[in-house]
Amino acid sequence: MLLCARAPHRKRNLAPRNGVNKKRIRSVRLAALLAIVIGFLATAPANGATVVFADTFEDGSVSDWIRSTNFAGTSAITASAKAHSGAFGLETYLEVPPPSDTNLFVRASHGFVAPVTATYPLDLWARSTICSGCVISYDVILDGASLARTSVSTYQQRSFILNGLSAGAHTLTLGMFTTVAHTGHFFAAFDDVSISTVVAVPEPAGYLMLLAGLGFIAGMARQRASAV
Numbered sequence: 001m002l003l004c005a006r007a008p009h010r011k012r013n014l015a016p017r018n019g020v021n022k023k024r025i026r027s028v029r030l031a032a033l034l035a036i037v038i039g040f041l042a043t044a045p046a047n048g049a050t051v052v053f054a055d056t057f058e059d060g061s062v063s064d065w066i067r068s069t070n071f072a073g074t075s076a077i078t079a080s081a082k083a084h085s086g087a088f089g090l091e092t093y094l095e096v097p098p099p100s101d102t103n104l105f106v107r108a109s110h111g112f113v114a115p116v117t118a119t120y121p122l123d124l125w126a127r128s129t130i131c132s133g134c135v136i137s138y139d140v141i142l143d144g145a146s147l148a149r150t151s152v153s154t155y156q157q158r159s160f161i162l163n164g165l166s167a168g169a170h171t172l173t174l175g176m177f178t179t180v181a182h183t184g185h186f187f188a189a190f191d192d193v194s195i196s197t198v199v200a201v202p203e204p205a206g207y208l209m210l211l212a213g214l215g216f217i218a219g220m221a222r223q224r225a226s227a228v
Ligand SMILES: [Ca+2]
Pocket: 056, 057, 058, 083, 084, 085, 086, 087, 088, 089, 191, 192
């Protein structure tokens, strides 16, 4: 009798419970979707990187770069086939210095404007050349301050973080430096130079919300699968 009396009661409450469960499922599903949307918005960069200055030298010209040197003989800056990518790279070189000349440089400079005071990554590829009995390096200089003086005979990728670069005009200088080089063609070469703004770093909380939302969705999928 007890079972018979309770059975209809269960049936009467079953529909409302399912209704509550459906509402709960819808609420959880909505919360999960909101978490995913908020997480996505929080993880998406607020703004993409903006290129402040770039040169691949693929126009075959370096006429927009300014040469400077302390060598009295033959020197040049040119778009040459010494490229990391494409057909052209920037080459700075001098020819046949006398043994008595030391600390020679040939440089190419280019101005750029930082739109705001901020941190700017500077990326480029660079190499110097082999020198027997002497040293040849490539120079990377910003506003007259050395960022790198490196001797390497194959192209290498370099990245510099220009911290707190003030808004306004600046000068990037690339070039070769040599000590006691003589009787040869001495160069440093560069390619794919770029200065850009920093891409916004996603907030960790955004990733957590995104993962939470995905977790909810996965959980719901498992529940539905087990219910079937
Ligand atoms: Ca190139």
